[in-house]
Amino acid sequence: MGVADLCTDLVRLRSENPPGETQEVAEYIHAYLAEIGIESSVVSRDGRRCNLITRHPRPHLLLCGHLDVVPALADGWRHPPFSGAEEDGCIWGRGSSDMKGGCAALLTALRRAVDAGMEPPVEVVFVCDEETGGCYGIEYLLAKKMLRPCDTLIAEPTPPLSPCIGQKGLARVSLSFSGEPGHSSLYPAIGKSAVMEAHEVVEYLKMLHGREYPVSTEMETIISRSSKVLENLFGLQGLDHVLSRVMFNPGVVRGGEKANIVAEHCDLDLDLRIPWGCTASEIVSEIADQAPSAAMQVTAVSDPSCTSPTARVTERVCAEIRRVYGEDPVPIFQWAASDARHLRMAGFPAVEYGPGEVTTIHGVNERVRIDSLICAEEIFYGIISEYSRS
Template sequence: MIEPGKICSDLVALKSENPPGDTSGPIRYIKDFLDARGILSDVICSPGGRCNLVTRGEPRPLMLCGHVDVVPAQGEGWTHPPYSGTMEGGYIWGRGSSDMKGGIAAILSACDALLEQGESLPATLVFVCDEETGGENGIRFLLEKNLLSPCDCLIAEPSPALHPCIGQKGLCRLDLRFTGTPGHGSLYPLVGVSAVMEAMHLLEYIRGLHEQAFPVDPQLREIIQRSSDVFAEEFGIEKGTEILERISYNPGLINGGEKVNIVAQYCNLDLELRIPWGCDIHALVRGILAHAPHATVLGETLHEPSLTDPACDFVSVVCREVGAVYGRSASPILQWAASDARHLRAAGFRVIEYGPGELSTLHGTNERVAVAALEKATDIYLRIMHVYGKDLN
């Protein structure tokens, strides 16, 4: 078996920043790795080297998935160059080591170990190019082309060691353009309508949305509370229940006005909200637009909150095998961020995110992953494949 640390180091050294999005290097590495073990695969590419890989064969009961793209890294402030893949001090260092080439390395190492044991692979392997930018050329493209069949899917995204993630808040992105009535700036607010101020009025309304609470069932509330405790322990984030139970918002981009002494005729606002369970996302958008009578929607992206049934056998299997490797009880949590899991759940997959990583370093300088965490993840993936392979061997 090839150790996951070696694979992770190799993958980190293959630069795949997104943007620009060229993932041909790591996908070629993965294909060569699988070819050498008799696992056939197809590489599906879009312009710009945005390459995905899907293994061939009849649909399997399990899918192991990961993204090979990484967020960009500047060289300043790094102990080791961000694309060195340095192995030092019990860690693999570099951009993508945690998010999520470490998880991919553990998948490949587990598959290698399974084949060495003479067993058939019970999983379809899928590696995609653009999770960091929304999945248009990656998981969404593969789903639109009917290249993936619904099954139980484990995405090797970094997660707390004892807590697989089974659900995520929803997402609402609105690209708004406000139009005002220009006039001499010295006469406002008596003359003219300021597009900038109209955007500000909407943001005051948006601020109040965070105070709303939404009903959830007792089982989900229990998981929300557990998730909150994990957030406090792993990230130092307090009030985790508010993060998961309430609307969070970010006016990420705002740009308006033509000149300091002219009442602004135009203002653009790119707004993002994360949507909790129990919130009607379409009613939310209607309410926002009702408070923005001078705005036109230039772009809209909506994703409902998603959840894999915490009582299903897939969750039970993953938690049991995590607990067995760590020697402690494992339990599922929810996540405030978004990933490819939402697209897969919408297509009928039962999805769990679980993988190795130093969570405090994600998207930051000195991103790294512990070699010990890679080895434990490899063992966990191997054990899960043993469970799903019983009917195939």
């Protein structure tokens, strides 16, 4: 079975998160690995959200991916989102880029290595809930000490010449404001609006977004070239601030009771991406200071992280990209978040690289080019081969 066929099979095995039920796809991969003589285990914290892991007595490399995908409505798709249809040189469907294509390329590369007589010193982990934070997946496996620190390759979709060696931090904060209700005709002279309390926090975040944080010359260079890759990827200019400043999204606002009542309650859910030069806890503390009377809940927090450009795993990934594409790779920092943040925090030097049409992930008509799947498999095979010789 080639990498495109395997990608199609994985896309057809539905694993939307929520609800995050990944047992079927985990068992499929368990059977695939058994065919090539690799034992694996399906591990779950709750019996529904299933992870797959293999063990090696002395692992040199961890191959990592996630099995869950974001939900998809059928409206607007060129092909049904879980059809895995092949057309125009692509596999179409939810998860084809993020990241069942990457998982397929890891698996077929590993199979090639075994078929070539290698005994790869690798472990494999495919997790169930990267899209919702990791508490049933990578965080659970790390807490249970089921994974041992070693060089790590995560097959998340990236531009073909740009392995990701770092990513911004993350903070998710929920605030609940309480006001003093009154007749709207007297506001703001009388009454205290919970909606306006939330609005003031958003205004503060707009100011915070304009703040710049000093970083080292090396970090500044990587951020600058990463910004250029981002601009080229999305065909937009002026995105240099995305990696260097706090980005924020007031994703959910629930407030007020009626238009002619001063709002007594308002809830505000924030997603913030934290740049290098500050920490997530610093930003969370600043928000708390701006809303001293609000009830605050922090549901996720992690600092910016990176793997050295001179780390062994970075250099080996770059060498294989250069071999396959014949061009010099450009390692970048990422503007989003993934399981790499948890792994780096636990001592795993992690690099993300994989096939995918990055601009289509989480969107309608998500797809992955078959030629990028083939190139990724070749790159992964080269990486596995190098670690097998070391």
